[in-house]
Amino acid sequence: MPADVSQFPAPDDTGGEPVRLPGGIRSLKELAARAAGRPSAPQPEEDAGFAEPLAFPFAAIVGQQEMKLGLLLAVINPAVGGALLFGARGTAKTTAVRALADLLPKVPRSLCFYGCLPEDIEQGGIDAVCPDCARKYAEGEPLAVMDRVRLVELPLHAPLDDVLGRPDARNPHRIRKGILALADRNILYVDEVNLLDHAVADAILDAAAQGHYTVRRGALAATYRSHFVLIGSMNPEEGALRPQILDRFGLRLWVQGLQKPAERLEAYRRARAYREHPRQFLARYAEETAALRAEIQEARQRLPEVGVADEVAALGLQWIARLGIPSLRAEITLFEAARARAAADGRTEVTPDDLREVAPLALRFRHSAFMASYARQRADEDARLGKIIQAA
Numbered sequence: 001m002p003a004d005v006s007q008f009p010a011p012d013d014t015g016g017e018p019v020r021l022p023g024g025i026r027s028l029k030e031l032a033a034r035a036a037g038r039p040s041a042p043q044p045e046e047d048a049g050f051a052e053p054l055a056f057p058f059a060a061i062v063g064q065q066e067m068k069l070g071l072l073l074a075v076i077n078p079a080v081g082g083a084l085l086f087g088a089r090g091t092a093k094t095t096a097v098r099a100l101a102d103l104l105p106k107v108p109r110s111l112c113f114y115g116c117l118p119e120d121i122e123q124g125g126i127d128a129v130c131p132d133c134a135r136k137y138a139e140g141e142p143l144a145v146m147d148r149v150r151l152v153e154l155p156l157h158a159p160l161d162d163v164l165g166r167p168d169a170r171n172p173h174r175i176r177k178g179i180l181a182l183a184d185r186n187i188l189y190v191d192e193v194n195l196l197d198h199a200v201a202d203a204i205l206d207a208a209a210q211g212h213y214t215v216r217r218g219a220l221a222a223t224y225r226s227h228f229v230l231i232g233s234m235n236p237e238e239g240a241l242r243p244q245i246l247d248r249f250g251l252r253l254w255v256q257g258l259q260k261p262a263e264r265l266e267a268y269r270r271a272r273a274y275r276e277h278p279r280q281f282l283a284r285y286a287e288e289t290a291a292l293r294a295e296i297q298e299a300r301q302r303l304p305e306v307g308v309a310d311e312v313a314a315l316g317l318q319w320i321a322r323l324g325i326p327s328l329r330a331e332i333t334l335f336e337a338a339r340a341r342a343a344a345d346g347r348t349e350v351t352p353d354d355l356r357e358v359a360p361l362a363l364r365f366r367h368s369a370f371m372a373s374y375a376r377q378r379a380d381e382d383a384r385l386g387k388i389i390q391a392a
């Protein structure tokens with residue numbers, strides 16, 4: 001009976017996500033037909049994509065050059081420190097981030113509960129993996145499979161235990177992986193990062209900075225890898241971001257609505273074509289998508305050879321001094337983004353033009369008027385103090 005319908009996920013009222021039904025059933029009508037014992041008509045291929053929604057192709061996003069450049073730099077060089085997208089609703093922020101995962105080369109994914117990887121043995125010897133994986137390694141069995149990079153989206157109100165990991169209800173001697181562990185070697189997307197619970201935001205930023213984290217629950221403890229590219233987004237109309245969180249994001253990408261009517265029309269046409277025939281639409285961009293993927297791969301391979309000459313670095317440091325930016329993360333992001341830019345362009349030296357292109361993305365929202373005036377007050381006070389002490 002279709003009474004079971006109540007337990008299925010409700011349609012999402014915020015996006016165009018289809019209702020996902022189990023057992024390969026594609027519609028409530030079909031479910032009802034099946035329950036009544038009536039065979040249903042076969043569906044065309046492009047209507048059957050419920051298992052894994054097809055992301056809108058990155059290459060099909062109209063305009064938004066800065067956002068696209070910034071996201072690509074963030075995935076070419078993780079040392080950039082991820083990216084934060086600022087913009088109003090409906091400016092393709094989430095679409096772009098979802099499309100990004102499709103552009104990344106596959107990564108090794110552990111087959112073991114403890115997350116052991118062959119590289120652990122290469123770095124730390126056979127004791128660096130669990131006994132089961134040590135046996136597998138000795139017998140020549142694979143410890144990992146190559147898997148595509150996924151986009152892990154953090155739900156806004158996720159409890160800290162879901163983010164870090166919690167004791168397994170079925171096996172109290174184990175801790176279940178949290179969202180941060182699942183995000184390892186993936187992209188972690190935090191929409192509305194300005195509305196995030198403070199403890200959750202701190203946990204994410206610590207795990208992102210260290211590349212691993214430890215969960216302790218009573219006598220249990222577990223350490224997980226958490227190498228991920230962190231992408232946040234926020235609508236400044238809905239609240240400010242704490243300065244210490246803002247500081248931890250590398251690139252700051254300003255995402256505006258499309259200005260030109262012709263661009264808006266083109267964006268509408270593509271969105272409609274994608275909605276109506278997603279597979280055909282993806283096929284239209286398959287070549288561009290493959291080319292982008294290859295470029296990212298090549299840029300990542302070239303990156304270790306890319307250097308920043310002292311005189312080029314001096315130019316960037318001069319801008320930072322003139323802007324009065326205190327955080328050392330400013331130059332890290334500036335130089336690392338410029339290195340990614342050079343690598344993407346097939347070069348091994350950062351030029352002043354690379355710096356100029358990425359500087360707004362790396363340096364905006366870094367100056368604090370409060371800290372600058374606070375520092376001036378301290379300097380004035382110290383000067384007064386100095387005079388009084390000298391005069392005595």
Ligand SMILES: [Zn+2]
Nearest residue numbers: 112116130133
């Ligand atoms: Zn293992």
